[in-house]
Amino acid sequence: MEQLANINSQVAMYITNVGFERWARAYSPGKRYNLTSSNIAEAMNNAIKVCMELPITGVIDCIRGVLQRWFYDRRTSAGKLKSTLTTKADVNIGVKDEKARYLMVYPITYYSFLVKDEDLDGTIDLTSKTCTCREFDMDGLPCEHALACIRV
Incomplete structure (x- = not known):
């Protein structure tokens, strides 16, 4: 926000007043299932x-x-679908699952795990369908970390 304020303080103030949940996926209360447009x-x-x-x-x-x-x-x-997911979601999960094969999974409890990733480690709770990367929470579809845990 500081960088934006340095460029245009009025825009920064507007975005702050509108509320993060209106424009930032991480703060949105609803699940978007990886959709970025609904126009x-x-x-x-x-x-x-x-x-x-x-x-x-x-x-x-x-x-x-x-x-x-x-x-x-x-x-x-x-x-014609062979899964309950859309084709796009199915392909997306397939790509993530391929990457998940190489992640290291460390159990914390029966349903909680720490997943070591080169970029961003994740703590996953499969019962609440949450991950510290927030992708699982926001999209409603498993992130790479969650897919790695499901494999265990």
């Missing part, structure tokens, strides 16, 4: 751009058609 309005505007010159009933019919197509496509894609 559905922008996606909808792009999808219905072609029908904005139509009368209101035409615009509404266009919106219905877009939503119908989106729901059908997602339902079809979901029906």
Whole structure:
């Protein structure tokens, strides 16, 4: 924050007043499941751009058609999944699991572990699904540290 204040004190003050939970994932109370954007309005505007010159009933019919197509496509894609996770989450966990193979795990209790990592050591509690790296807490998906513990 100090660096930001040196560059632009008004922006630093605004960000502080808004609250860290509004813009910093680590302070957000909700789980984002590794999503960094939720701008559905922008996606909808792009999808219905072609029908904005139509009368209101035409615009509404266009919106219905877009939503119908989106729901059908997602339902079809979901029906093909082999896991309860989305494809992106499944791939993400696969990459993390590959890295987790090389981490050293030291049990603290039956469900708590210390995981030694070259970059950032982590203390994991599998019952509360938390890790000191905060990735497990924020994303709701296991971090490398948690995956290393699950392997033990």
